[in-house]
Amino acid sequence: MASDSSEIVKTDQKRSLETKKRILDATEQLFAQHGFYGTSMRDIAALSGSRISLIYYHFGSKDKIFQTVVDRRSEEHKNHMLGSLHNAVVLHEDAPVPLDILIEAYLRPCLERHQCHGPGWRNYIRLLAHLASESASSDYQKTFFTYDVVNKAFLNEFKRALPDAKDSHIYWGFYFLQTANINFLLDTQILDMQSEGQCSASDIDITIEQCQRFFTRGFTAP
Amino acid sequence: MASDSSEIVKTDQKRSLETKKRILDATEQLFAQHGFYGTSMRDIAALSGSRISLIYYHFGSKDKIFQTVVDRRSEEHKNHMLGSLHNAVVLHEDAPVPLDILIEAYLRPCLERHQCHGPGWRNYIRLLAHLASESASSDYQKTFFTYDVVNKAFLNEFKRALPDAKDSHIYWGFYFLQTANINFLLDTQILDMQSEGQCSASDIDITIEQCQRFFTRGFTAP
DNA sequence: GTCTATAATGAGATAGAC
DNA sequence: GTCTATCTCATTATAGAC
Structure with a gap:
């Protein structure tokens, strides 16, 4: 049971990391092309193939995802x-x-x-x-x-x-x-x-x- | 009558030109500071002391006012x-x-x-x-x-x-x-x-x- | 030419089910 | 962690009175 649970956690964490990476890559591309104001959360969601709510879950706000992209x-x-x-x-x-x-x-x-x-x-x-x-x-x-x-x-x-x-x-x-x-x-x-x-x-x-x-x-x- | 009418036209044209100039000056400043996407028609209206509808009357769209600012x-x-x-x-x-x-x-x-x-x-x-x-x-x-x-x-x-x-x-x-x-x-x-x-x-x-x-x-x- | 009012859409952000 | 649905507000743009 303990090992099962930990493996599920591992899988989820891995998936989470991949999702975050996809979102960050898309954000990076869009900010580089159209700037901060020229990029919307919807654009990021579309290009990364995820949902807006997921972006907020992982990063909290547009400002924070920008910071994360730059810091990464x-x-x-x-x-x-x-x-x-x-x-x-x-x-x-x-x-x-x-x-x-x-x-x-x-x-x-x-x-x-x-x-x-x-x-x-x-x-x-x-x-x-x-x-x-x-x-x-x-x-x-x-x-x-x-x-x-x-x-x-x-x-x-x-x-x-x-x-x-x-x-x-x-x-x-x-x-x-x-x-x-x-x-x-x-x-x-x-x-x-x-x-x-x-x-x-x-x-x-x-x-x-x-x-x-x-x-x-x-x-x-x- | 004719002179009255023409004077009114003159006055209106002059007022129109002043309004356009105020709008263009405000647009110029905001675009220089915050870029195209970082500037809204509301910002322009507020800074120029006019109404949004007036900006559309004089220039037609955000793209066109941008062109006008650059060309001026x-x-x-x-x-x-x-x-x-x-x-x-x-x-x-x-x-x-x-x-x-x-x-x-x-x-x-x-x-x-x-x-x-x-x-x-x-x-x-x-x-x-x-x-x-x-x-x-x-x-x-x-x-x-x-x-x-x-x-x-x-x-x-x-x-x-x-x-x-x-x-x-x-x-x-x-x-x-x-x-x-x-x-x-x-x-x-x-x-x-x-x-x-x-x-x-x-x-x-x-x-x-x-x-x-x-x-x-x-x-x-x- | 200028105003008020409003349409139509898009924005950032959140709630809650699964 | 991910989804659907939605809130709230700002945005571009237009219609119509004066």
Whole structure:
């Protein structure tokens, strides 16, 4: 009897987890495509193949499911980026990391998660980029603060790589790098359209190469 | 009689125009702050001090009022940017315009409209920047194509300024400049926060100076 | 041109059966 | 944990009086 009951619980828990995952995946996709206000609980229910009441049972409210979607992958992505930086640092035995390596260490984890880890990650990264583009007055932006530690770590390495540069120049340079990165992750197609197909930010290696070429020069400007 | 009637018409037309302007201003502000889906006709009616039915009378639907808001200022802003470029060109007597002048000619009209021409223009520019950040799949992005001619004209001047550079490098460089500009106009505060107040994109002259320093170097990268 | 009133639908959220 | 049914309120949009 005890084992029966516990097995039923296990099955239910498993089913529950699968349901929650389906709901979160659908929410993630819809928020990435249409934003918070452009997505209704009915849309989520339809895409996830469940009922509205079930979503409320599992998550409580629209705000909470949004938070859950954002929080679900943040630790992994954060650690991925910190790991990327760490690898570059240990590879250079604690000497300052060259600028082009630093730029790649910053961009590659984002671009790869965006393009190579399936639709779930792609939607999550696009959602993050969307949040980063909101003005500071938005309530959502506090969500973005999770990645503060990542940016601080990279800023620190940029300072080590450029010991003679003014701090302000490093802040501006890193800011320019981030604005480009955010735009990559939003899939805006600005570059593709203006170059009439000659250039595209959809090839990761080319994108990183162009950033290295352009931004190492910018960072070393007097 | 005839003059009476025509004066009444005039008065009504004037009142109508004022009402329309009040409604458009309110819509512009709300769309810039909360986006299309985050803004309701009720919000617009409340902020403009009119009735919902009046908005429908003047504009027909939410989609149409959005279009009207976007179209209202586009010609003027477009001509302002083209004029800025034209001034730089004639000032150099049709010789290639130096890179830093070109960068300023691109940024200054946007930044000034954003900061110095009142809340209406500020909201409009923020709205544009928001549209530019939407992914290409969005229906709204076609609105942004109005400014294609501006970008083409600037790209052309960049090519003249850098006769030895590959076309692809020019496209990438101009793209990087645009991603920075878009982020300025969105008021994201990323730079202010990461630099802990040491740097800010809210000072136009400093912003242009930093862009000139950084991007002229980037553009001339081999 | 502007108002009141209301239709028609969609939204977020909950109750209670199974 | 999942379902049906429903509540309450906000939403877009229209009809008709003045």
